[in-house]
Amino acid sequence: QVQLVESGGGLVQAGGSLRLSCAASGGTARGYDMGWFRQAPGKEREFVAAASWNGGSTYYSDSVKGRFTISRDNAKNTVDLQMNSLKPEDTAVYYCARDSRPYVRLSSRSAYWGRGTQVTVSS
Numbered sequence: 001q002v003q004l005v006e007s008g009g010g011l012v013q014a015g016g017s018l019r020l021s022c023a024a025s026g027g028t029a030r031g032y033d034m035g036w037f038r039q040a041p042g043k044e045r046e047f048v049a050a051a052s053w054n055g056g057s058t059y060y061s062d063s064v065k066g067r068f069t070i071s072r073d074n075a076k077n078t079v080d081l082q083m084n085s086l087k088p089e090d091t092a093v094y095y096c097a098r099d100s101r102p103y104v105r106l107s108s109r110s111a112y113w114g115r116g117t118q119v120t121v122s123s
Contacts, residue, residue, distance in 0.1 A: 002027040002112040004096045009117030012086055016121070020081040022096030022114060033099045033106035034072055034079040035059070038092035038119075045095065050106040051079060059105075064090075086121045094119050 008020040020036065035050030049070040050059045058070050067086075072079040079096065097111040 002098060002100075004098060004112060004114035006094065006096045006114045006117040009094060009119045011120045011122065014086060014088055014121055014123050016086050017082070017084045018086065018119060020083065020094055020096075020117060020119070022079045022081075024077040024079075024096075024098055027098075028074075029072065029077040029079070029098065030074045031102040033104065035070065035097055035106045036079075036081050036094055037097055037108060038090075038094045039116075040089075040092040043092075045108065047108070048094070049081060052105070053103055083119070086119075088121045088123045090119060091121050092119060093117065 003026045004024050006022050012018050031053050033053050036048040037045050038048050039045040047061050051070045051072045067084050069082040093116040095116045096114040099106045100110045
C-alpha cells in the first residue's frame with residue numbers, strides 16, 4: 001500500500017521561505033505524477049503544484065506560479081516543494097499526493113494522500 005509522509009511545515013513570516021518534502025513508500029514513484037494540494041480552514045482542498053511522472057513537466061496553480069518550485073527524485077521516491085515569498089494566504093495544510101494511475105496527469109479524484117503538514121504564514 002502506498003504511503004506518503006510529508007515534512008517541513010511550520011511557522012514563517014510573510015516573505016519568508018519553507019521547503020516541504022514528501023517521501024513515498026510501499027510503491028514506486030516512477031511512472032506516476034506526484035504533487036501537492038492544500039486546504040485552508042473553511043475552504044476546499046485545492047491544487048498547488050505537480051511534477052509529471054518522468055519529471056519532464058511541472059504544473060502550478062496561478063496563485064503560486066513564480067513563487068513555488070516543485071521537484072522530484074524518482075530514485076529516492078521523493079517530491080519537494082520549495083516555497084518562496086510566502087504570503088498569509090498560503091496558510092493551509094499541505095498534502096502530498098501521488099496518482100494511482102500511471103502515466104496520466106495528477107488528479108485529486110485518483111490520488112493517494114499523505115496526512116498533511118501545516119504551513120502558517122504570519123503577516
